[in-house]
Amino acid sequence: MNRREFISLVGVGCVVSSLPATLTACNPKVADNPSVPSSSAASSDGFQVVGTVTDLDKNGQLLNEKLAVGKVLVIRDMTNAGQLVAVNPTCNHAGCSVAWQPGEKAFVCPCHDSKFASNGKVMQGPADQPLVNYTAKITGNQVLIKAV
Numbered sequence: 001m002n003r004r005e006f007i008s009l010v011g012v013g014c015v016v017s018s019l020p021a022t023l024t025a026c027n028p029k030v031a032d033n034p035s036v037p038s039s040s041a042a043s044s045d046g047f048q049v050v051g052t053v054t055d056l057d058k059n060g061q062l063l064n065e066k067l068a069v070g071k072v073l074v075i076r077d078m079t080n081a082g083q084l085v086a087v088n089p090t091c092n093h094a095g096c097s098v099a100w101q102p103g104e105k106a107f108v109c110p111c112h113d114s115k116f117a118s119n120g121k122v123m124q125g126p127a128d129q130p131l132v133n134y135t136a137k138i139t140g141n142q143v144l145i146k147a148v
């Protein structure tokens with residue numbers, strides 16, 4: 001085998017051996033992680049899967065940072081547990097992510113302690129704009145949201 005034949009053989013081998021990995025990476029059904037729904041999970045009525053009811057009830061809140069609308073944080077409505085509240089948890093003061101604090105009955109920003117009511121309205125600054133709300137619903141074991 002001469003040098004040219006060797007290089008040609010190695011080149012063909014590299015292409016053939018990398019083909020399955022390349023095809024897998026290009027197939028969205030294989031590449032998606034089903035435990036973290038992404039923007040590809042949007043249905044025809046505009047609702048997107050945030051996560052499962054099981055995870056919502058286990059953690060008291062459900063966060064998904066990979067949806068087409070952006071970050072979404074879902075909690076159960078304090079006055080009606082059958083209803084959901086969904087907000088974009090991004091604080092408008094400096095962009096930190098709020099978390100639901102059941103003891104305070106508020107979304108609290110860890111950076112400068114802004115507080116927001118469950119409907120997203122500012123209760124305490126320095127943030128001066130409410131959290132963005134989404135329409136939320138439960139279908140089966142899935143929590144879904146849609147931009148209002």
Ligand code: FES
Pocket residue numbers: 091092093094095096109110111112113114125126127
């Ligand atoms: S980033 Fe939220 S209060 Fe400053």
